[in-house]
Amino acid sequence: MSTTSGSEQLLRSAQLRVTRPRVAVLDAVHDHPHADTEQIISSVRARLGDVSHQAVYDVLKALTLNGLVRRIQPSSSVARYEARVGDNHHHVVCRGCGSIADVDCAVGETPCLTATEDHGFTIDEAEVIYWGTCPGCAASSAPDS
Amino acid sequence: MSTTSGSEQLLRSAQLRVTRPRVAVLDAVHDHPHADTEQIISSVRARLGDVSHQAVYDVLKALTLNGLVRRIQPSSSVARYEARVGDNHHHVVCRGCGSIADVDCAVGETPCLTATEDHGFTIDEAEVIYWGTCPGCAASSAPDS
DNA sequence: CCACAAACTTGAACCAGTCAAGAATTGCAC
DNA sequence: GTGCAATTCTTGACTGGTTCAAGTTTGTGG
Numbered sequence: 001m002s003t004t005s006g007s008e009q010l011l012r013s014a015q016l017r018v019t020r021p022r023v024a025v026l027d028a029v030h031d032h033p034h035a036d037t038e039q040i041i042s043s044v045r046a047r048l049g050d051v052s053h054q055a056v057y058d059v060l061k062a063l064t065l066n067g068l069v070r071r072i073q074p075s076s077s078v079a080r081y082e083a084r085v086g087d088n089h090h091h092v093v094c095r096g097c098g099s100i101a102d103v104d105c106a107v108g109e110t111p112c113l114t115a116t117e118d119h120g121f122t123i124d125e126a127e128v129i130y131w132g133t134c135p136g137c138a139a140s141s142a143p144d145s
Numbered sequence: 146m147s148t149t150s151g152s153e154q155l156l157r158s159a160q161l162r163v164t165r166p167r168v169a170v171l172d173a174v175h176d177h178p179h180a181d182t183e184q185i186i187s188s189v190r191a192r193l194g195d196v197s198h199q200a201v202y203d204v205l206k207a208l209t210l211n212g213l214v215r216r217i218q219p220s221s222s223v224a225r226y227e228a229r230v231g232d233n234h235h236h237v238v239c240r241g242c243g244s245i246a247d248v249d250c251a252v253g254e255t256p257c258l259t260a261t262e263d264h265g266f267t268i269d270e271a272e273v274i275y276w277g278t279c280p281g282c283a284a285s286s287a288p289d290s
Numbered sequence: 291c292c293a294c295a296a297a298c299t300t301g302a303a304c305c306a307g308t309c310a311a312g313a314a315t316t317g318c319a320c
Numbered sequence: 321g322t323g324c325a326a327t328t329c330t331t332g333a334c335t336g337g338t339t340c341a342a343g344t345t346t347g348t349g350g
Contacts, residue, residue, distance in 0.1 A: 017316060017327065037306075052330050057307070059328090075218040078306065092266045101264040119246040121237045123277035132268035162296065162347060182337075197299050202338070204297090223337065 006030075014066040024048050025059045029069050030083045034091075034100040037079055072100070074129055090128035096137030103130065151175075159211040169193050170204045174214050175228045179236075179245040182224055217245070219274055235273035241282030248275065 007026035011018045021044065028043035029035065035043070041056050060081060063069040067086075073079045074093045080100065092101045152171035156163045166189065173188035174180065180188070186201050205226060208214040212231075218224045219238045225245065237246045 019316070019328070021329070050330090054308090054331080055329050062328095071220065073220040075216065075224070079220070092264065092268060094266065101266065103264070119237065119248070120280040121239065121246065121275070121277045122283055123237060123275045125276040127274045127276060129272045129274075130266070130268045131270040131272060132266045135265040138267055164297065164347070166298070195299095199300080199339085200298050207297090 010068055014068055016062060016066060020048055021051050021055045022059050022063075024051070025056055026063065026068065026083070029063075029081050033082045033084070033102070034072070034080050036077075037081075040081065072127075074098075074100075090130065092130040092132055092134075094134035094137055095131055096133055096140075099134050099136075101134070155213055159213055161207060161211060165193055166196050166200045167204050167208075169196070170201055171208065171213065171228070174208075174226050178227045178229070178247070179217070179225045181222075182226075185226065217272075219243075219245075235275065237275040237277055237279075239279035239282055240276055241278055241285075244279050244281075246279070 007023045007030065008018050010026060011022055016022065024044040024047045025040060027047070028040045032039060032043060037053075037056065037060070040060070041051070041053050044051050044056060060069065060071070064071050064081075069081045069083055070085045071079055071081055072091060074091075077093075077098055084102070089102050089104050092103050093099075150168065150172070152168045152175070153163050155171060156167055161167065169189040169192045170185060172192070173185045177184055177188060182198075182201065182205070185205070186196070186198050189196050189201060205214065205216070209216050209226075214226045214228055215230050216224055216226055217236060219236075222238075222243055229247070234247050234249050237248050238244075
């Protein structure tokens, strides 16, 4: 029986211990892209029963440090996590409902990383957030006709 | 006597009431770009005496809504405010000390706004945050030689 | 100058996230 | 299969930035 789910392999390759909470958290992030911490906790508990929020926070921190998940946190929003890492993509955030979608940058790779770095900073990552309105919110906020 | 400081005119042109707290907050944001709320409160109190933090929060919200200041909030950081609005520029954030500097986008105007909008979102703003290391932190974290 | 509405003060509550100490698991060696 | 050491999970409390609510003060138009 190949209980070696992809998540388990990912954990091992990152030299992290394989525990049920960790596998469940990683699966949850894979299943629900852009989920916030509360959603992840719910998802994990639905799978394992009781898991402390503390464990989830700790796991998410460990996964983030090891590059297995990426943490994104638009202004006025709680932290969200996604499993697509390494791929250089960005996000659209709806001002209405806060939903997030992935977008690839039109520029290609390493978008805008060639900023005119006036201030001597060593830039290693460019994070782009597009603000706008999702189709659903656009429809419900345009009753004007 | 031209007590009509630039801030006062800005407030009037935005149809906002001109009060001492508002003028002081607006001045503080102009004087200290990328200041967090606590710094703004200190600056305002140094100028006016006692002002409730609540007033500052309220003023900042009003100014943000009216486009007089811009709120920026990198992950793992408190809210910061800046007075340069309308100008399409972005920010470099130091992972070490959290300091922020302005950068103009290399692409020119409305950077990357031509994202491949796969999901039907109506994009109205592109926010770019460059992550890296400032000269000071780079120097202090490279004692390796 | 008056009256109304908007803005400020005070005080408390909120909530995501963090810290700390102890119990339970995991992975590895034998 | 067993046992040990280190890591990880649980429990519980706490922090700090931000927001909410009620009441008083201030600014602005008439």
